[in-house]
Each structure stands twice: as structure tokens, then as C-alpha cells.
Amino acid sequence: MASQKCNNPKCTFDTNGHCFENADPIESCTNLKSVATEVKKKEKIASEESESVLWSGNYFNPSDISKLSGHSNPQIIGLVGNAKAAKTSYLAMLYTLLLNGHFLNDLFFSNSYTLSAWENLAFALRFNQGEVLFPEATPSNPDFYSIYHLGIKYNNSLKNVLFADASGEVFGQWAINVNDTNASNVRWIHQNADGFIFFIDCEALINGRSEAKENILDIANRLKENLKNRPVVMVWSKADRISEVRTTIKQDLEEELKNQFGDNATKFEVSNHTLNDPDPNCHINNLAVFEWLFKQINVPSNIHLELDIPLDSNDLFLNYRK
Amino acid sequence: MESNKSILIIGKPESAKTTFLAQFIILARKDKSKVKFWKTPENIQPIEDAIKRLRGANETQATPAESNEVILLPIKIAKENISLNCPDYGGEQINEILNLRTFNPQWQSLIKNSSSWIFFIRPKQVEALFDLSNKSYKANIEESKKSTEQVFKVSEQSNLIELLQMMLYVKKCSFQKEITNPKLTIALTCWDEVDEVIAPNNLLAKLLPLLNQFIHTNWHKDAVNVIGISAQGFELKSQANKDKYLDDGSTKFAYVVKNNTTDKVYDITELIVESL
Numbered sequence: 189m190a191s192q193k194c195n196n197p198k199c200t201f202d203t204n205g206h207c208f209e210n211a212d213p214i215e216s217c218t219n220l221k222s223v224a225t226e227v228k229k230k231e232k233i234a235s236e237e238s239e240s241v242l243w244s245g246n247y248f249n250p251s252d253i254s255k256l257s258g259h260s261n262p263q264i265i266g267l268v269g270n271a272k273a274a275k276t277s278y279l280a281m282l283y284t285l286l287l288n289g290h291f292l293n294d295l296f297f298s299n300s301y302t303l304s305a306w307e308n309l310a311f312a313l314r315f316n317q318g319e320v321l322f323p324e325a326t327p328s329n330p331d332f333y334s335i336y337h338l339g340i341k342y343n344n345s346l347k348n349v350l351f352a353d354a355s356g357e358v359f360g361q362w363a364i365n366v367n368d369t370n371a372s373n374v375r376w377i378h379q380n381a382d383g384f385i386f387f388i389d390c391e392a393l394i395n396g397r398s399e400a401k402e403n404i405l406d407i408a409n410r411l412k413e414n415l416k417n418r419p420v421v422m423v424w425s426k427a428d429r430i431s432e433v434r435t436t437i438k439q440d441l442e443e444e445l446k447n448q449f450g451d452n453a454t455k456f457e458v459s460n461h462t463l464n465d466p467d468p469n470c471h472i473n474n475l476a477v478f479e480w481l482f483k484q485i486n487v488p489s490n491i492h493l494e495l496d497i498p499l500d501s502n503d504l505f506l507n508y509r510k
Numbered sequence: 511m512e513s514n515k516s517i518l519i520i521g522k523p524e525s526a527k528t529t530f531l532a533q534f535i536i537l538a539r540k541d542k543s544k545v546k547f548w549k550t551p552e553n554i555q556p557i558e559d560a561i562k563r564l565r566g567a568n569e570t571q572a573t574p575a576e577s578n579e580v581i582l583l584p585i586k587i588a589k590e591n592i593s594l595n596c597p598d599y600g601g602e603q604i605n606e607i608l609n610l611r612t613f614n615p616q617w618q619s620l621i622k623n624s625s626s627w628i629f630f631i632r633p634k635q636v637e638a639l640f641d642l643s644n645k646s647y648k649a650n651i652e653e654s655k656k657s658t659e660q661v662f663k664v665s666e667q668s669n670l671i672e673l674l675q676m677m678l679y680v681k682k683c684s685f686q687k688e689i690t691n692p693k694l695t696i697a698l699t700c701w702d703e704v705d706e707v708i709a710p711n712n713l714l715a716k717l718l719p720l721l722n723q724f725i726h727t728n729w730h731k732d733a734v735n736v737i738g739i740s741a742q743g744f745e746l747k748s749q750a751n752k753d754k755y756l757d758d759g760s761t762k763f764a765y766v767v768k769n770n771t772t773d774k775v776y777d778i779t780e781l782i783v784e785s786l
Contacts (some may be wrong), residue, residue: 238612241676245611284643287667289719297720298685303672307664314641318655326629339685341727346686460642470643 193244223417245304248335251510253350255301256337262348263485264335265478266377267385269404271356274425274460276323278385279336279351280309281460281474292479299339300366306336311458322460325467330354342486349482352377363406366413383419383481384411386453388441390426393433401441405448412448419484420453421477427457427469454480516623517592517785519693520673521630523601526699529570530630530741530778531581531596536781538585552670555774556581556599563578567755569746573600580616584744588648593784595620603646610670611679621680626693626785629670634703636717667721674724688730694786697727701738701767702745708735709770710738737781 211217220289242255256262267275283306286297300306310322326334333420336351354373385406392400411420422445424430430438445453456477459469466472521527533552537543550769554561560570582594596602597620599664607613629786641655664672674694683689698710708716714736715722725734741762744751752762767782 236612238610239611239618240610242678245672284641286723287639287665287720288641288643289715290643291719291723297723298727299675299724300671301675303668303675304664306663307668310641310665311660311662313643314639314660316660317657318652320642324729342672462642 199214226322243301246304247302247305247333248337248350249333250335250380252335256348256350261384262337262350263482264350264352264377264381265481265485266381266384267351267353267387268359268377268384268407269356269425270360270389270392270400271325272409273356273387273392274387275385275387276309276326276334277313277358277460278352278387278423278458278474278477279306279353279427280313281458281470282323282324282478283307283336284310284313285471285474290475292475294342295479295482296341297338298341299337300337302335302337307336309336314454326355328357328370330358330370333376335372340482340484347482347486353382359407360403363403363410366410378411378414381418382485384421385477385481386411386420386422386445388422388423388424388445389428390433392440394429395436397437401437404441405444408445408448415449415452417452419481421481422449422453422455423477424455424457426459426461427473428461428463430457430461456480485506514623515625515786516595516620517626517628517782518592518624519596519603519628519630521601521699522604522635523632524572524635525601525632526572526739526741527596527599527601528557528560528631529564530697530699530739530781531557531583531599532564533741533761533778534562534782535583536564537761537777538583543777543779544587544783547584548591549584551581551583554581554583555579564742564755564760567746567752567760569671569735569742583682585782587786588589592786595624603675607676608673611676612674618680621677624681624692626695627677628673628695628697628781628785630677630699631670631699632703633713633717633719634700636684639665641774650737652705666717669719671724678728685728687726688733689731690730693733693735693785694725694729695735695737695781697781698736698738699741701740701765702743707772709772710736710767711769713738735784736769737784739778740765741778779784 196418216325239303244365245253246465248255256376265280269275290325292299309323312321314320326332332355336353337353338345338349340349354377358368359369362374365371389400392403396403442455445455456473457469458473458477459467462470519527519531519590532655534545535551535557536546538547547717556573562569579599581599583594597606603617607617608754678689680686681692683691696710696714698704698713701710704713741764742760743765746755747751761778762776764778765776766778767774768780768784
């Protein structure tokens with residue numbers, strides 16, 4: 189309480205209640221009174237202070253996720269793939285499509301605490317004097333996290349979705365050495381994600397052929413470890429050029445990925461370059477990737493837990509039924 | 511007795527707040543519309559010049575964006591007294607709030623105590639953005655080559671969504687359930703500049719689709735309204751139009767277009783009535 193503090197540094201009133209001035213009654217001490225007044229003033233100033241919102245609009249790092257924990261358990265989607273496989277561009281296009289009114293079927297945009305970060309991505313897909321710059325390469329610093337938030341309403345329930353992006357180079361290092369000291373952010377994504385978008389870069393397959401295929405499979409092998417039943421959506425990115433990928437390479441890769449991920453996975457071809465308007469690879473599939481994965485993560489549980497307890501049990505707790 | 515209903519009018523600079531407020535005050539002073547003053551407003555000095563200009567058949571002048579005037583209008587609809595507040599007459603504070611992500615105590619109080627928010631958006635000010643998703647690739651390249659170099663700025667939709675999110679945070683509204691308080695009205699201003707026959711709710715969906723989805727996802731359907739409004743009716747550049755004002759008064763030509771209709775209703779106080 190404000191009345192129990194004294195501003196005289198020589199006075200021990202605050203600790204033992206003895207007044208340095210021996211004031212009697214204690215309330216008559218001028219030091220005590222002045223402190224009380226000052227505290228009230230401070231309280232008044234505090235009440236008049238500006239109120240800041242909790243989010244900056246920039247992308248999250250893992251410590252920011254607690255900002256959402258009061259709302260609901262966030263669902264993390266990990267973007268996995270080699271360098272330049274268009275992981276960040278996928279996010280840029282997803283937000284750009286939403287911004288332009290290309291919506292998900294029954295998933296509705298509710299809110300986002302990383303709007304500035306989304307806007308930065310979208311800006312990179314805008315034409316600037318005839319050119320599109322595309323998002324810059326994600327930094328490969330192991331402490332670097334770029335997590336983008338979308339609040340989605342589905343069946344009248346709010347789900348907080350977090351897209352966790354990391355450098356493709358780091359995924360390459362992690363594929364070789366799971367304990368690589370420079371891959372802590374990628375390990376975090378692998379451990380914590382509820383589902384994954386796995387990128388297969390058509391352009392890399394056209395140029396690098398078998399070598400590029402093996403690089404993709406290295407990361408797939410690593411992703412498979414401890415995957416359990418977490419869903420994976422395989423995204424053939426830059427698919428406006430998929431016809432240029434050698435048939436044998438494409439078939440081999442598809443077969444090997446199917447062996448890796450089995451029934452947990454599906455595949456989509458996506459592109460950021462619209463050949464037509466509308467273009468299925470751009471306007472439909474970019475959204476369908478997220479929608480499929482979201483619904484896999486949020487699949488309604490059909491398990492009905494029934495305790496095999498006889499109704500004549502004497503335990504009142506166990507006898508409780510809806 | 512003052513009711514606990516309080517309306518906030520919010521809009522960025524040049525979103526036509528001045529013309530609306532000037533015309534509204536002229537109408538509320540008369541006994542002809544549904545809205546009246548239940549006591550004389552304490553200070554309408556910032557609007558007074560606009561009122562005089564409209565009476566003289568001149569367009570209102572842009573308010574300096576940094577103007578920190580707060581317009582508080584004590585109005586009465588039917589038998590209910592309501593506080594109509596425009597906390598940021600100039601509109602610059604909104605940009606400052608978005609930059610600093612803070613609300614001063616006056617804003618906090620107005621947000622917490624308000625039961626209805628009216629956002630002024632001028633469709634003509636919404637910038638078209640050319641990106642990879644808009645049209646076919648080549649057509650966009652050609653259009654973009656003609657423009658000057660773009661510097662990064664946040665889209666209008668994102669700004670409006672962020673501002674609403676921040677205000678809801680101050681008001682302690684959750685996204686978990688549909689919002690019924692505050693009610694939200696989007697006023698699409700300078701409706702005479704809209705060069706197609708379209709209902710206001712459809713224009714919002716077409717022009718600012720993500721903002722539209724944000725609103726309809728979070729607000730209860732009965733707590734959202736979209737109104738087209740032309741507080742001036744038409745431009746006052748030609749002498750013929752000026753003569754209409756001089757002959758019949760400034761308020762006769764101002765109109766609103768309600769949510770899903772295309773019909774003009776020649777009484778702009780309807781914007782306030784509809785927002786409750």
C-alpha cells in the first residue's frame with residue numbers, strides 16, 4: 189500500500205515500522221505523506237499510459253507462440269525442402285490469393301498477428317516496373333525463425349495455424365547430420381510441427397536431374413524419421429515447367445516418396461506463374477495444399493472412449509455419465 | 511438522460527469525414543430527420559468552415575491530417591440519447607496508431623465505451639495492386655512497366671484489418687465467438703464516384719475481399735452493415751450543380767445506399783440510424 193512507504197533513505201519504516209522522525213501518530217510524518225501522494229500520482233500516470241497491443245505484426249519466433257496459447261492450442265505447419273524450392277514464395281502466394289479474394293472452401297480467415305510479415309511476402313510478388321522480385325532467401329542462421337500466423341475459423345471453431353519457414357540450406361545440412369549445430373531451427377520444426385508441406389522443385393529436377401532427385405530424397409528420408417502419423421503434403425513447385433522434368437526421374441521420385449510417406453501423404457502441383465486466368469496450379473492448388481493439410485490435422489476424432497465399468501460400481505466418479 | 515450507446519466514427523485522412531459531419535450537423539439542427547441534437551454540441555469549430563462552404567455551394571477543404579480535434583456530438587434518435595464521437599477528425603492518428611501500435615487513454619476510453627463503430631472508406635482511394643495472381647502474367651508485366659518504382663507499403667486491407675484487430679484487443683473482444691458488441695458499419699464514402707450499379711455489400715466484397723471475410727467471419731451477421739454514402743451528392747465544380755445547392759440547400763442531394771440495395775435514400779442521418 190502506498191501509505192506504508194517512506195521516501196527518507198535513512199528511515200527504516202518500510203522494513204521494521206520505526207519512523208526516523210519518531211512521528212506520533214505515524215500518519216503525521218511528512219516523509220510518509222509525501223511518498224503516499226507521489227505513489228498516487230504515479231498510479232494516476234500509469235492509468236493514463238498508452239496501451240500497446242501484444243503483437244508487432246512481424247513474424248513470430250517460438251517464444252512468441254505463448255501469445256496465442258490463451259486462445260487455443262496452435263497448429264504448426266512445417267515447410268520442408270531444399271534451397272530455392274519456393275517454400276517462402278508458397279507462403280507469399282497463399283497470402284496474396286487470400287488478399288485478392290481467392291478463398292478456401294470452408295476455412296475462413298479470422299485474424300493474423302503477423303500481418304506485416306505476410307505483407308512483406310506479398311509485396312515481393314507484386315510487379316515493380318515489369319519485374320517480380322520474389323521473397324529473398326530465408327537466412328540460414330540457426331536462431332532464425334520465421335513463423336507466420338493465420339487464425340482460421342472452421343466449423344465455427346477458431347484454429348490458430350502457424351507456418352514455420354526455415355532456410356533450405358539448413359534442411360540440406362539437417363538431412364546429412366540430424367544433430368548439426370546449425371540446424372536447431374529445423375529440428376524445432378521437425379519436432380513440433382503437426383503436419384508438413386514437402387517441396388519438390390521442378391526447376392531443380394530439370395537442371396540437376398538425378399542429383400537433384402537424390403537431394404530431395406535425402407530430406408524426405410530425414411523427414412520420415414519420427415514422423416509417426418503426421419500428414420505430409422507433397423508440393424511439386426514451379427509446376428508450370430513440370431512437363432520438362434524427365435519422365436523417368438519423375439516416376440522414380442514419385443515411387444520413392446510414396447514408399448517413404450505412404451498413406452500419410454498426398455500431392456499437388458503448384459505454380460506462381462499464371463498461364464491462364466484462372467490457372468488451376470496457382471489459383472486453386474496453392475489453396476488446396478493448405479486446405480488438405482489443415483483438414484488432415486483437424487480430422488474429427490471418431491474414437492468414443494467408453495470405460496468398461498459396470499453400472500453398479502460403487503465409485504460415484506466412474507458412475508458419472510453424460 | 512444519456513444512454514450508454516456511443517458511436518465511433520473512424521476514417522483515414524481524406525475519407526470524407528468532414529463533408530459527412532458538416533451535412534449531418536446541418537440536418538441534426540433541423541427537425542426534419544430522425545436524428546436531432548439533445549443538447550448543443552460543445553465545440554463544432556473544426557466543422558464550421560465546412561458547413562459554411564457547403565452552404566455557399568463549395569466543396570469542403572481537406573482537413574489537415576495532423577488535426578487532433580475531437581468532435582463529440584450529443585444526438586438523439588427516437589427517445590434515446592447517444593454520443594456520436596469522431597476522435598480523430600484529421601485521420602492522422604490512425605496512421606500513428608498503426609505505426610506505434612498503441613492507443614492513448616482517450617482512444618482507449620472511447621473504444622471501451624463504444625457500442626458501434628463506423629469505418630469510413632473511400633473506394634476511389636483503394637489502390638489496385640498488380641501481382642502474380644491477378645491476371646495472366648504477361649498482361650501484368652506490361653501494365654506494371656508503365657508505373658513508377660514501388661516502395662514497400664502495407665496494403666489498405668491489411669491496415670484496416672490490423673486496426674480492427676487492435677481495437678478489438680483494447681475492447682477485450684475475442685475471436686473465439688461471434689462479435690455482437692460493438693456493431694460494425696462500413697461506410698463506403700463518395701458513393702457518387704462509384705461508376706457501376708452495385709450494392710454496397712457487394713462492392714466491399716469485390717474491392718476489399720479479405721477485409722470483408724475478416725468482418726463476416728468474426729462479427730455476427732446482425733451486427734454488420736455496409737452502407738454507401740454520398741454526403742455531397744455530386745461534385746460541385748460545375749455552375750449547374752452549384753445552382754442546385756444554392757436553390758435547394760446542401761443537404762437535399764446527399765444520400766445513402768443501404769447494405770444489399772442499389773436505391774438512393776436521400777437522408778444521410780440514416781447512416782447513424784442504421785449503425786445502431
